Amino acid sequence: EAGVVQSPRYKIIEKKQPVAFWCNPISGHNTLYWYLQNLGQGPELLIRYENEEAVDDSQLPKDRFSAERLKGVDSTLKIQPAELGDSAVYLCASSSGGANEQYFGPGTRLTVT
Amino acid sequence: AQSVTQPDIHITVSEGASLELRCNYSYGATPYLFWYVQSPGQGLQLLLKYFSGDTLVQGIKGFEAEFKRSQSSFNLRKPSVHWSDAAEYFCAVGALKEGSRLTFGEGTQLTVNP
Numbered sequence: 001e002a003g004v005v006q007s008p009r010y011k012i013i014e015k016k017q018p019v020a021f022w023c024n025p026i027s028g029h030n031t032l033y034w035y036l037q038n039l040g041q042g043p044e045l046l047i048r049y050e051n052e053e054a055v056d057d058s059q060l061p062k063d064r065f066s067a068e069r070l071k072g073v074d075s076t077l078k079i080q081p082a083e084l085g086d087s088a089v090y091l092c093a094s095s096s097g098g099a100n101e102q103y104f105g106p107g108t109r110l111t112v113t
Numbered sequence: 114a115q116s117v118t119q120p121d122i123h124i125t126v127s128e129g130a131s132l133e134l135r136c137n138y139s140y141g142a143t144p145y146l147f148w149y150v151q152s153p154g155q156g157l158q159l160l161l162k163y164f165s166g167d168t169l170v171q172g173i174k175g176f177e178a179e180f181k182r183s184q185s186s187f188n189l190r191k192p193s194v195h196w197s198d199a200a201e202y203f204c205a206v207g208a209l210k211e212g213s214r215l216t217f218g219e220g221t222q223l224t225v226n227p
Binding site: 003004041042045048091093103105 | 117149154155156157158159162203205214215217218219220
């Protein structure tokens with residue numbers, strides 16, 4: 001069974017440019033998460049989807065970050081415009097049940113210059 | 114609000130030695146507890162989890178963890194460390210219902226000396 005797929009794996013952009021990350025969850029997983037992981041820290045939840053609905057986006061900086069999950073499968077996380085402080089790893093995870101057992105993708109490492 | 118503390122930022126052990134990584138949590142109800150491992154450039158892999166029942170849980174790769182409610186702890190142990198165990202380890206606490214957010218600790222970086 002394929003795991004959570006993320007692309008790109010690495011992205012380097014200049015500040016003020018837009019950037020987008022894509023995530024394909026494990027087949028059949030209805031819950032999808034985006035996490036932000038700063039260097040030397042644990043992941044922090046940005047947004048959680050149940051199917052197409054964003055049910056927990058309280059930690060998402062909505063002035064510059066947006067996300068969507070069309071048809072309840074793939075998801076895209078966007079930053080516009082990017083700032084230097086956005087440099088981090090963006091992790092996607094999915095879950096089908098079993099009380100919070102989440103499966104993580106390899107992440108996208110973003111560098112903003 | 115839930116929180117997790119991993120007191121040790123970095124631990125170094127010799128190959129073959131025993132290992133214990135500490136985790137303390139704060140949560141107002143019965144927690145779900147997890148240990149994940151992250152190798153460089155990789156996502157997080159679940160080592161083990163505690164939901165209820167037996168407080169000593171077994172995981173993959175020879176790891177185990179013990180839930181101690183009185184101490185609000187969920188320490189990870191391995192009797193004999195292998196060089197391939199070098200990685201970063203994260204403890205996390207979650208709520209009972211499906212889909213609730215996980216709160217992670219800041220991680221413990223494990224170095225294994227030959």
